Amino acid sequence: MREAAFVKQNKNKWLKFENELQNYKTIAPEIISALYLEITDDLSYAKTFYSGSNTVAYLNQIASSAHQKIYSNKKESGNAFYNFYVKDFPLFFYKHQRQLLLSFLIFSTFVIVGIFSAASDGTFVRAILGDGYVNMTLENISNNDPMAVYKKMGQIDMFLGITINNIKVSLMAYTLGIIGGLGTALVLMQNAIMLGSFQYFFYQNGLLWESARTIWIHGTIEISVIIVAGCAGLVLGKAILFPGTYTRLTSFIAGIKNGLKIVMSTIPFFIIAGFLEGFVTRITEMPDWLAILIITISLITILFYYVYYPIYLYKKQQPNAAEKLH
Template identity: 50%
Template sequence: MREVAFITQNKEKWLNFEQAIFHRRFKDPDELATLYIHIINDLSYAQTYYPKSRVIAYLNQLAAKAFQSIYRTRRQDTNRLLYFFRTEVPLTVYQHRRYFAYAFTLFFIFVAIGVVSAAHDDTFVRLILGDGYVNMTLDNIKNGDPVAVYKSGSNWGSFIGITLNNIYVSMRAFVYGIFGGLGTGWILLQNGIMLGAFQYMFHAEGVLWESVRGIWIHGAMEIFSIVVTGAAGFILGAGILFPKTYSRKTSFKMAFKDGIRILLSTIPFFIAAGFLEGFVTRYAGVMPDMAALIIILGTLGFISYYYLIYPFIIHRKTVNSL
């Protein structure tokens, strides 16, 4: 069958499905599941016979939205918050997984730029971090405590201040996505280059491990969460730039809801990172290396699992439940 004939034959069915999904015009979950199966069959057919067709992206989007609707109507959990973190967020992440790939790829590139620039220009670190901060850090290194800056202030004061600042940065990363994703890219650029230059400074002074042991106790979840909100910002930008078959207003609303869902999911991780920075990082200097390593790998492993692995597990369970 020619692609045009395939689209003509199924167009009305797809539009009905779209109405059912986005306006919840279906009688019960079984009806929705039946519609979903038809869409999956059409998607498989299109992927086989029209692999370069734009209709594949359209059907993929419909199927992804169906995941959330089916789970929402069939869920057993009475705890709305639990359902949000266990199901809604993972399905949203899976639906927009390519934007997570974009965010992490760009961030790693920006970190590399920071490292390379600092390695080839002695003034670069001071340009990025400022003379005052660099001089203070160098003095701390000479005094045998490279991450002494994290010992300043009270435990609770540091915890609250750092947590609020991280949430503020994450909100900017998301909201700036309204500029077609460019604003979000700028936030990732700033943080990536700063991180790369910062870590190279410790490497150049021969205290890289001491800095890693201190900074990444809280930094694993903190930095990871900022990149996640960057992905949310890219989702928002894509919703404005690429409305596909929807009106730009409808596409923006859909992207905003998905992005804000991902943004909200990072708040517990920012709180945990702030707690670690306020109450644990300050003791990194006297902490056994193994204890620091367990905390770093444990926090990084947990947040990586939640955003990079768990969404695929929930997606598979959704498909198998149909």
């Protein structure tokens, strides 16, 4: 589409949106948020096809003004915790689905690398997991209790230790995004290779199902939110490498804030994963159907919150935004 046609098609919408911003306090926050997403989508399109034009500068000015009013000046009503996790964050996260997909693809690729490496080199598993862990697990297998490692530590100590460690990994995946996302990719790679070699080790010993139905009770949420934390780091890395029409400093600051929001969203899930690992995974004698049920519910919850719900909220706001603009 030619720039003139693009401007003609959207000009009235942009002008009305500017007018709405003048009275934003009298309009429902979700309506303003939806309008803001429309403007940023138009800005993204303009930057792609009309880079450096007056249209880009104009839309950038509107988007910046809207961002300040929505995220800096508005007063939160009701429960801030509820608003963040149920309303604000999911709608905000809609814009970062590509980084989430990229994080997932990086992680999945290196899981396969871990499996292939463990299958190709008999010493690889020991190099990754350590001789101590491998020898302990082999001893547990010989004692007919291959998952005994989850029973050796006290429940509360294990819950707290695992939760804190997972949050540290999450923060590391996020903060290392400052290296253009390369540090984040490295954290994802390390954890993915470890997971791949870990699962192959149990497969090699004829215990793939036994390990999977036990480990993934907590691992479904734990691994999923590590991938989400990787998304936060990639968001930060993208803000540094591709500032668009913003100054690199402005884009960098926005990237820090956006990535931090994503990391904050993972904390409740890491607590749940820690609880499952500390109190539930150790029950290795539970029936298969119960383990499968817990794993299934965990997976559906993650996919709902980070994939389906953001898309649902975004699409839900579009008719309301359209009515308001027209």
